Amino acid sequence: xxxxxxxxxxxxxxxxxxxxxxxxxxxxxxxxxxxxxxxxxxxxxxxxxxxxxxxxxxxxxxxxxxxxxxxxxxxxxxxxxxxxxxxxxxxxxxxxxxxxxxxxxxxxxxxxxxxxxxxxxxxxxxxxxxxxxxxxxxxxxxxxxxxxxxxxxxxxxxxxxxxxxxxxxxxxxxxxxxxxxxxxxxxxxxxxxxxxxxxxxxxxxxxxxxxxxxxxxxxxxxxxxxxxxxxxxxxxxxxxxxxxxxxxxxxxxxxxxxxxxxxxxxxxxxxxxxx
Numbered sequence: 001x002x003x004x005x006x007x008x009x010x011x012x013x014x015x016x017x018x019x020x021x022x023x024x025x026x027x028x029x030x031x032x033x034x035x036x037x038x039x040x041x042x043x044x045x046x047x048x049x050x051x052x053x054x055x056x057x058x059x060x061x062x063x064x065x066x067x068x069x070x071x072x073x074x075x076x077x078x079x080x081x082x083x084x085x086x087x088x089x090x091x092x093x094x095x096x097x098x099x100x101x102x103x104x105x106x107x108x109x110x111x112x113x114x115x116x117x118x119x120x121x122x123x124x125x126x127x128x129x130x131x132x133x134x135x136x137x138x139x140x141x142x143x144x145x146x147x148x149x150x151x152x153x154x155x156x157x158x159x160x161x162x163x164x165x166x167x168x169x170x171x172x173x174x175x176x177x178x179x180x181x182x183x184x185x186x187x188x189x190x191x192x193x194x195x196x197x198x199x200x201x202x203x204x205x206x207x208x209x210x211x212x213x214x215x216x217x218x219x220x221x222x223x224x225x226x227x228x229x230x231x232x233x234x235x236x237x238x239x240x241x242x243x244x245x246x247x248x249x250x251x252x253x254x255x256x257x258x259x260x261x262x263x264x265x266x267x268x269x270x271x272x273x274x275x
Contacts, residue, residue: 006042007069012062018262090131105156108181122233125265138204143195148175151188163189165198206230223250233265
């Protein structure tokens, strides 16, 4: 593996940042989100793809620059930006170098190549609902698990069987590190494969923090499955009408819709009549 990658810094208004980042997140190995910029870490092989994506938005007012960086600098870069996150006064997310004592349940995360530290709105939206809706020993399926933060949160909040599915094997080391940091080694069943090829949906809660394209295919895929609650995010507010139409076409019930910044979370379920 090449020991270098591209650090891409995009500077713009918040809404523009969210739109562009949503379009390139599929090939981003992680994102640092500040008020005025998004920093992505990009493989050299994806550089031309990213440039084409950025050029597509030439009608927006934004700036970007690429900087070659050693991979091992990732964790150090996060130390400048990672602060504690508190979810509903019930759950804390802290970096692995924070050794403070907290009264609430606490998750330690080592920032790595995997997406998911709790700072991004989509992760926060799911965590905010998860702390309120999960019950002891519930089963949870985490699709597109990234760093494992949602799987770990589910375990911290009392879930029983937790299964995580992720296509990108680059996430594996970081996922395992985070499981170890939180004393959940070997307690989450992990599978590295296309989430759309996963075929067991017999879980109390399904989490899907992925991009809109995959979310749309997942809605259709789940339409004939006896699923319980499905948390869908990775969606922009601008996607709302399109995604809701697809949800309704596939006979799901919408339990709630939440938003944070430019991002959207939709929780759906399906009632089956077996008579």
